[in-house]
Amino acid sequence: MRRIVAAALGLGVACGALGGDQSASEAIAQYRQMLEDGNPAELMELRGEELWTTPRGPRNVTLEQCDLGLGPGVVEGAYARLPRYFADTDRVQDVESRLLTCMTTLQGFAYEDATRAWYKAGSDLEALVTFIATRSKGQPIDTPVKHAKEVEALAVGADFFYRRSGPLDFACATCHSQDDRRIRLQELPNFENPASARTSMTVWPAYRVSQSAVWTMERRLIDCIRQMRYPEPELGSDAIIALQVYLQHQARGGVMQGPGIKR
Amino acid sequence: MKSLSRALPLLLCLLANGVAAADALEVTVRRSFPGASDEERRTRLDQDEVQALCSKHRNRPPADVAARIVESQLQTIRYPEDGKLLGDWRAGEKLASIGTGGHIGRIQPDPADRKKGGNCYACHTLAKKEVAAGNLGPSLTGIGTVRGNGPEAVRYTYQKIFNAQAFFPCSSMPRFGHSGWLTPQEIADAVAFLLDPESPVNKD
Known part of the structure; x- marks a missing residue:
């Protein structure tokens, strides 16, 4: 404290x-x-660990048998290797999406209950993602691109990065494809440049000073898309997961730093 | 003829693959925004021809595509009813700082009637006194001193803000007039902020 x-x-x-x-x-x-x-994110990490190890949900079980891609219960290094393909759901999933699979199938939560107010500061999902990400600290980003659906997600994610639409003609690439650019005073990562992509991707989730909250990568991307004046993408939707596959791929080899601190 | 019959399956296969990749993206986009209304899909997710071309070429269109974009986008430009392209620089200065308006969704939407601004400072340095200026676009400090405020400079500046892609195909800059984000009158005010000798863009 x-x-x-x-x-x-x-x-x-x-x-x-x-x-x-x-x-x-x-x-x-x-x-x-x-x-x-x-880092105030440490509070979220602790709460996430407690949520992970406490029996919860209609079935009153913990998440300790949840498979995040490296086998049931393996948290160490899992975040650095997500998103990835999961055979049981037959789709590529990021950490949020996979957690929701575990919360609904293992713990028996209804999807609506597991996702209620997920975007509000201090949500269970935010805490769990922070805990899981922290357990990849020191590990290089190594998102697999082997399964056909992983290969497809990478291609779709890259295409989505350049896809312009909406009243302002914005794509991700509009702001994130040149070095040393800023919106007002906010510095922008250049995801075409692997060094810049690594600097950015290795510090999410991050405690955001302006929000007094920990934001996950998915939360950050959904807000970027809101700022682009698009409609709100669904949590765990294929576009957001594909985009993360592309960003992680650009940042591959970057060593996870644990939760960062952002504006 | 023989070589054509050999080449044709290959050509079809290549075409099919290209279409399949484009389809995967569009199918993904359609599925990923289930909360969007039909109107929101039409105006915020569906692409017009220019958006589709610039996306496809990742903003580096080949010369023939670039020429086509310039030609079609010049046709979109509309002018204020009173014909005055040089408005009120003070109103333009306000617009340059407003970055709100037009956000939708349940997380942090704007009220529907919230003023939409040009948010010029997000990307450009303008008046020197505003230090919190972005650099995605070039600095425009003193642009009126360089270009003057004669009819040609005024007309070009108006057109550029109305539809940047009429001059720079696949420019990053929003087509503020074409999309209706700003009205012709508001664009004339922005022109005055840039070119009026009394504007802080040119004075300090």
Whole structure:
């Protein structure tokens, strides 16, 4: 708890620094440094671990037999190898989608209950994803592209990245295909550049200072799409999963850093 | 004839594969937004010809496609009823900072009547006093000093904002007038913000 208080104080200092001529990214870098041992995401990680190991749902079982791709119950390194194809569902799944499979099939949750308010700060899904991602810290991103459906998802994800539509003609590529670009002061990763893709993909999920919440990669992408003025994509939909396959593929080899801190 | 009969199956196969890949994306897009209304699909997910071409060529259209886009997009440009293309720079300055409007979905939608802005500062440096400016597009500081505010400069600037792809096919810049995101009057105000000698874009 002391860490969290220190984190809150750190935020005050970092915001103060924003007023000076120091750039926003420098201020956030300083803030990150202050939080090195106390990212508020740690609270979510702990809560996620508790959710993972506590018997829950109509069947009153834990998630400890959930197969995240490396075998039932294997959490270590699983996130760095997602999304991937799962034979039991016959589809490529990301971490959220796979968790929902486990929550509905193992624990017996109704899908609506498992996904209720998933996008709100502190949701169970957010906590579980944070816990799982943290258990890939130090592991290189190595999303498989072997099964025919994985190969297809990569192609669809890349095409989706460049697909323009909507009143503003935006695609992901509009903002994320050049180095050193910003929207206002917000620096943008360039997913055509593997080094930049790695820098970005290895720090999600991330504690977002502006939201006082941990955001997962999927949550972040759904918000990008909202900002593009598209309709809201469904949680765990094929477009979002395919896009993550493409982004992970661009970032392959990047070493997972554990939850990051973002604006 | 013999070589054609040999080549034809190969050609058909290649065509079929191309179509299959494009179909996989479109099928995925159709399935992934189940909450969208028909109207939202039509206006926000379905592509017009230019969006489809730019996506296909990943914004690097070959010369013939680029020429076709320029030609068709020049036809889209409409002007204010009063014919004045140089509006009020103060109104234009406000529009340049507004980045809201037009968000839909259940997570964080805008009220339907929320003002849509040009959000120029998201991508361009304009008045020097605004330091929180993006750099996806070029800096436009002092552009009125360079271009002047004669009829040709005013007309070109208006047209460029109305439909950037009439000049730069597959430009990243939204076609603000063509999509109806901004009205002709609002575009004239943005032109004044850029070119009026009194505007902070040219003064400070």
